[in-house]
Amino acid sequence: MKKTAIGLCLLLVLTGLALPQNKKGTWFLGASFGGAGYSFGHSESSSSYDTYLSMNDSSYYNFSIFPQIGYYLQDNFVLGGYFSLGFYGGKSDSSSTYSTTTAVHKYRELYVSVGPFVRYYLGQEGGKGRPYVHAYVQANLYPFYTGEYVPSTGTGYTYEYTTYKTISAGLQIGYEHYLNPTLGLQYYVGYSFSSNSYKYQYDYPTGIDPFYHNKSYTHGFSFGVGLQIHLSRDKK
Numbered sequence: 001m002k003k004t005a006i007g008l009c010l011l012l013v014l015t016g017l018a019l020p021q022n023k024k025g026t027w028f029l030g031a032s033f034g035g036a037g038y039s040f041g042h043s044e045s046s047s048s049y050d051t052y053l054s055m056n057d058s059s060y061y062n063f064s065i066f067p068q069i070g071y072y073l074q075d076n077f078v079l080g081g082y083f084s085l086g087f088y089g090g091k092s093d094s095s096s097t098y099s100t101t102t103a104v105h106k107y108r109e110l111y112v113s114v115g116p117f118v119r120y121y122l123g124q125e126g127g128k129g130r131p132y133v134h135a136y137v138q139a140n141l142y143p144f145y146t147g148e149y150v151p152s153t154g155t156g157y158t159y160e161y162t163t164y165k166t167i168s169a170g171l172q173i174g175y176e177h178y179l180n181p182t183l184g185l186q187y188y189v190g191y192s193f194s195s196n197s198y199k200y201q202y203d204y205p206t207g208i209d210p211f212y213h214n215k216s217y218t219h220g221f222s223f224g225v226g227l228q229i230h231l232s233r234d235k236k
Helices: 002-016
Strands: 026-047 054-074 077-096 099-121 129-141 146-149 157-178 183-203 211-232
Touching: 026 183, 054 099, 099 146, 099 157, 129 183, 157 211
Parallel strands: none
Antiparallel strands: 026 054, 026 211, 054 077, 077 099, 099 129, 129 157, 146 157, 157 183, 183 211
């Protein structure tokens, strides 16, 4: 009962605040939930000890949450940053110039992203909601990435990253529905592009354990729902 009462009081306070949305000097707080996406891409890689070329076509799904904080530098214009925590899983179909054998990799991974964003609200003020355009750049971290490959014939192996560099940029188009002068519920769709460079260390049961270099690009489409909070610094 105590927690319920506190929650109701907080809701009443937020509902009753007549704070200006999308105005200069307002803080922008939010956390998207239910974010999801589907991506596809193609990559080619070579090793340090042979001249063969390996090719890979991949697709994966992802879910994430990302709290963000920003500040209205001007009316309708927000500059801020965010932190993202997500999970993805998928598969890849691989082939090589040295063999007719193909293989399938299945993988799962936890990832962390950080970066800046800008947002601009369109349309007229005073309505129940407004469309917006949102752009961002991010650096992606993979602190716990390991993998295992099990072929249909032959011996499998494990692998892990030793170094990685990955930069992403994206554009979202969305609509924020104002629940009250402080809270907004947003819906969005987006497109993203990533450039990736990895170095793998492979661990074979026997023989030499080589390093592999990989460069790839990925195109992605996403959709999601989020909650936004607009807090004025005006003490009134």
